[in-house]
Amino acid sequence: MLGFLSTLQPADAGTGLYLIAPTVILILCVAGGVGTFLLLPGRKQSPRLGALLLIIAGLIFGLILFRTVVGQASSDTGPYFWIFSAIAVVGAIRVITHSRPVYSALYFVLTVFATAGLFILMYAEFIAAALVLIYAGAILITYVFVIMLAASAQTVGDRSPLAGLAECDIQSREPFTAACVGFALMGVLLFVIFDKAERLAQFNFTPPAAGLSADELVHGSTQSIGQYLFQNQMVNFELAGLILTVSMVGAIVIARRKVADINQRFEPSIETISANATPVNDDPRSIPVYGTTNPKQKSFPQT
Amino acid sequence: MDALFAVKHSYLIPLLPLIGAIIAGAFGAKFLRGNSHWPIWIGVAISAVMSLSLLFGMVGFWHEGKPLNIVVDWYTWIEAGSFKATAGCFFDSLTAVMLCVVTGIGFLITVYAAGYMKGEEVYFRFFAYLGLFIFSMTCLVMGNNFIMLYLGWEGVGLCSYLLIGYYYERPSAVAAAKKAFLVNRIGDFGFGLGVMLIFLTFGTVSYFGTGVGTHTGVLELATLPLDQLSQIPGVNTSWVPMAMKWTPFLLMLGAFGKSAQFPLYVWLPDAMEGPTPVSALIHAATMVTAGVYMIARCGTLFVSNGAAMTTIAAIGAFTALLAATIALRQFDLKKVFAYSTISQLGFMFVGVGCLAPVAGVFHLVTHAFFKALLFLSSGVVMHAMSGELDMRKMSGLKRVLPKTHIFMLVGCLALSGFPLFSGFFSKDEIVAAAFGRSTFLGVVMLFTAFLTAYYTFRLYFRVFRGPLMVPHPPHDDHSHGSHDHHEEHHNHEPTLMMLPLALLTIGALLAGYFNFPTAHLGDFLGTSPSLTASYEMAVEHTVAVPHLAEGYGQVAEAGAHEPMISGLMVFSGLISIAGIFAAYVLHLKNRRLDDKLAEDLGPLTRLLEAKYWVDEIYQAAIVNPLRALGEFSYRFDRWIIDMLVNMSGWICQLAGFFLKFTTQRGYLQGYGAAMLLGLAVILIMVFMH
């Protein structure tokens, strides 16, 4: 894999054509960026226009991709690839643009399901199952719980369609910069992915269907993955277990921090106070004692 | 001690005063104090003795028929590539005469100064500077190359500055010192350029190289024709015609600066701020004569350029007349003599400009005697009058200062050119030379002689004759130390000051007879190779001037001299008597007549009293614009250039401030976004070239 990565360095381009022209990628990225920016929660949010732009860009991109696929063997995935991809992308967009965090979590679940579907198309059903079990089943549930825990104390906004939302959810940080940066990165990635054909011809990529061994066809990928894990990656496997244990312990330790009152609001402050170092009029209470909120003062022995 | 001793140990002549100055300067403050004059006395005395023995020896050699012209090199001073300047001296008649004047009169003045400056707080400083001055002046007249000359030139300029500004707590003295130095500097600039031009053209700066007659020095190379010059290596033949045209003017500029001729004379009257011995020594007898000496010495460079000689004579005459007219309405004792010095220097320049350097040097010698005498007498008067110098405030001092009166009278008679006194003979020779050149010039010089007699005796009659009037001592007289003149029986004429005055008086009386009736001085000077070579060049190049041989002392046979007593001589004597008589009428017989005359000639009087507003013109035309330029430059530098420099600092600060507020906000995601931006840029640059 690393060898492949190293060959992606810019070398003298041949006379071959790009799989997808960089200009098209650029235009689509710009459109997508603008659309995303308009969708992100904030002052300039205009969901309809943004959604429209994004949908158009996505459709065009999809069409272009489709054209590159037409008429060859690995279209055995049928329309499912496109469906799952569309659901995944739409879900991802909604994750980042929805104002309510619970909806973000739920849309994420949707994205996870779509991704799992993509894996099944690639004959990686174990991964798909694991994804659904762990991500959708465990991690996302935890997220939803934490959202519910933390949302209880947030302030209520005045605007009716956005009632009950904290300010942090309504306004996003510098959406323009983020959209620019993100889509610039995406442009680069897509450019590299859809680079010239002869550069990529040196690698021996076989479609999943053709690469399956007979064993796998019968027992599925679970067995091969299990064999691989326990034969080749034994140490890593054990380490993974160790990591889980450690994180469990850590989570318990973190969560165990005792707080005096859940409703207590204490404002951390950094104050410098200059005060007496010797008692005034022999009154021990005239010297404040720092570091605790314990109002009990030490009493000085009477001399 | 004979002449050969002086020649063998010639380095002692400048060295001893220098050592005296160093001793006085180093030890004078703590140890010598009031005795700081002894090192200087000893040093200058020995130099004077050596100079005199040298002179007598040389006269002896001359009478034997073998005049001494010898180049003595002490050591190699500068050697840089092809440029070589040795520290050494050149002895000939001209040097000997100048040395005697410098060291002799210098010694007398140091004796006088010991009495004059007695009781001064910083006594040693004066004598240290005096010793330094004598050193510089002897280097100047003795040096055997232009660099020694330049060393002495600058040295005397420096000492003049130091000594004029001796009373440095007085702002007027400080300003006068600065003025002297700066005006001198203007002349020295031209002089320096001239020396450089000489080196570049002739490849050497030495006067006579390895010896007289070898044609290895500048003064002899200048006499050679071009074809002979091209054979000598080091000479830049293509430059010679240009150099011979321009060098005289450049050197002349230096002479005008040093010898206070128009337009660079303005420093000399202000230089009277210095103590009186300084005025006598530097600004009467020795330093200001350096220009005349230089032109006499470098005659071969000058005579071929007729325009240069004419310029010298014209400027000299103009300055003489100008200064004489200004002196008519000066009331300060020393200022009158200062303008008189400028005027007499003008006479000397006319002498050398009219191809009679003998006359110029003769007048230099006599002038040294009587001008020093006059200045020193004014010093006595000044001391007696508690620092007062205004002649309107004193009168009839004959009774108070009898001895000084005699000395002053002799000096005044000599200056006026009264018959049989020294000034008469020397001035007459110059007037004769002027007439030889152009009648108009001669008439101007005669008129100036008349004015000289008039203003000199105006001073004499005002100050020493008439009813007795002594000024009250001013209360804030800090200028001359702790003399107290309040007691009546105080001796105003201390011996230490009278003795030199007596000797100078004898000199003023008898110095004229050096060249009368037989032209001893002239012939003696004529043995100098400078004069000989100049004479030959003058014969070749210039229009024939009557008495040219006389003017250069080159009269071959005895008895072929001009008759000594001529009509011109008688006439000039009458002129001076007329001047004295006019002064008598207006300033002794009926003083109110003078005031009335001044009133009647109102505008003329104002013009003269304002010294033709030359100082004001210089101030407005040169000093103020320069000062404005300086102010502007200062403001420009401070506000614009410094502002630019500071701005570069501010810009950095602003940039930092700006960056601080935009990128370091504390939001974690902001930092993350910035990192991603950088990553995106790098990836774009790498993959999408």
Next chain:
Amino acid sequence: MQLLALQHYLAIGAILFVIGLIGFITRRNMIVIFLCTELMFQGVIINLVAFSRYTNNLAGQAFVIFILVIAASEASLALGLVILLFRTKNTLDADAWRELKW
């Protein structure tokens, strides 16, 4: 031509990753920030599995297993910390934590 199918998956992975990235930078709710982190994980996982499949190397899928392990432990710890932070300032706003500035 068969390569195209791989590139499709890679494109989807890249898109998901970048969308997660944008959300990570933009959103202010701390929980949503971590959610977007998980979204980035999704993109990466798609890439890994696609490469694993197309080069017949099971290491990619094994790596995905480990990624799931890490994601799980990271999620739990992160959410614990978020709860603590929330308790301190009583807000989920990431902008409230600004002390590390100039």
